[in-house]
Amino acid sequence: MNESSTVRNVVEIDTTVPVWDQFFTVAPLVLIGTMDEDGSLDLAPKHMVTPMGWQNYFGFVCTPRHATCSNIDRTGVFTVSYPKPSQVLITSLAASPRQGEAGKPVIDYFKTFPAREIEGQFIEDGYLFFECRHYKTIGGFGENCLITGEIVAAYGDDSFLRHPEGDDSETIHHRPLIAYLAPGRFAEIDRSNAFPFPESMKK
Numbered sequence: 001m002n003e004s005s006t007v008r009n010v011v012e013i014d015t016t017v018p019v020w021d022q023f024f025t026v027a028p029l030v031l032i033g034t035m036d037e038d039g040s041l042d043l044a045p046k047h048m049v050t051p052m053g054w055q056n057y058f059g060f061v062c063t064p065r066h067a068t069c070s071n072i073d074r075t076g077v078f079t080v081s082y083p084k085p086s087q088v089l090i091t092s093l094a095a096s097p098r099q100g101e102a103g104k105p106v107i108d109y110f111k112t113f114p115a116r117e118i119e120g121q122f123i124e125d126g127y128l129f130f131e132c133r134h135y136k137t138i139g140g141f142g143e144n145c146l147i148t149g150e151i152v153a154a155y156g157d158d159s160f161l162r163h164p165e166g167d168d169s170e171t172i173h174h175r176p177l178i179a180y181l182a183p184g185r186f187a188e189i190d191r192s193n194a195f196p197f198p199e200s201m202k203k
Contacts, residue, residue, distance in 0.1 A: 021183050029180040031094055032060060033079035033120050034071035041107055041121045043094040044068045047180040049080075054203055056151040058132055063144050067098065072134050072147060079120040082128035085178050085188045090123070117153040127160040127175070169193070 013019050027047040034042050048061035058080060062068050072078050083091045096106045111124035115131045122129045132149030139145040160175045162168060169192055176190035 024181045024183075024185065027180045027182055029083065029091060029178045029186065030060070031081040031083060031091060031123055031126075032062075032068055033081065033122065034068050034077075035075055035119055036067060036071060037074070041110075041112065042067050042071060042104065043081075043107055043110065043123070045091050045094050047182055052148050056154075057135060057148060058130060058151055059146055059148040061141070061144050062147050064139075065143070069137075069145065069147065072149075073137070075119065076134045077118040077120060078132050078134065078147075078149060079115055079118070079122055080128075080130040080132060081123045081126040083123065083126050083178060085176050087123070087125060088178065088186060091178075115153070127157040127177075129155045 013022055028049050029045065029047050030049050031043045032046050034044075036042050044062075044066065046060045046062070050059055051057065052059045064070070068078075090110060093106050094104070094110075096104055098104055112121040113124060114121055115129075118131045118133065120131065130151045131153040133152050135148045135150050137145050137147050157175075160171070162171065172192045173190050176188045179187045179189050181187055
């Protein structure tokens with residue numbers, strides 16, 4: 001074995017505890033909106049979120065201990081709001097613990113607007129919004145589950161959307177995005193480069 005292949009700064013990560021707190025990873029940050037039994041809005045920040053394939057399906061990790069799970073089981077719908085960097089504080093406040101039957105009083109101070117195809121709400125001033133019908137929940141990931149939904153309607157701030165005549169790098173530069181750096185940090189992305197895909201690559 002040559003020296004270049006043996007001199008590495010690679011150490012073993014402890015797997016007797018969850019690995020995710022031992023390094024940083026880049027993730028989206030969204031607010032999942034559901035409706036409580038009394039008709040009040042619940043918003044929950046999530047970063048373990050992802051498209052479910054190339055079609056209009058969306059998924060996120062949750063726990064049955066949270067109202068988000070029971071609300072989706074009961075109503076069959078949820079909303080997704082992507083906040084702008086200027087909304088980091090309100091996104092954080094949405095993680096405030098519930099106060100018994102009072103729910104999350106802090107949500108009363110959020111400016112919202114209604115979904116059109118389902119019963120739900122979005123945060124004002126976000127840049128991307130999905131209305132989702134519950135598709136499937138998959139349990140068994142320890143205490144967590146994966147909740148998936150079909151996107152039945154979507155909206156976006158036009159200045160954040162890609163346009164054929166636009167320059168993608170300029171769009172991101174002028175309209176920065178939030179990245180959640182798990183665990184517990186965030187960054188504002190305003191610069192990017194085109195990924196060097198091989199010419200023959202296909203979806």
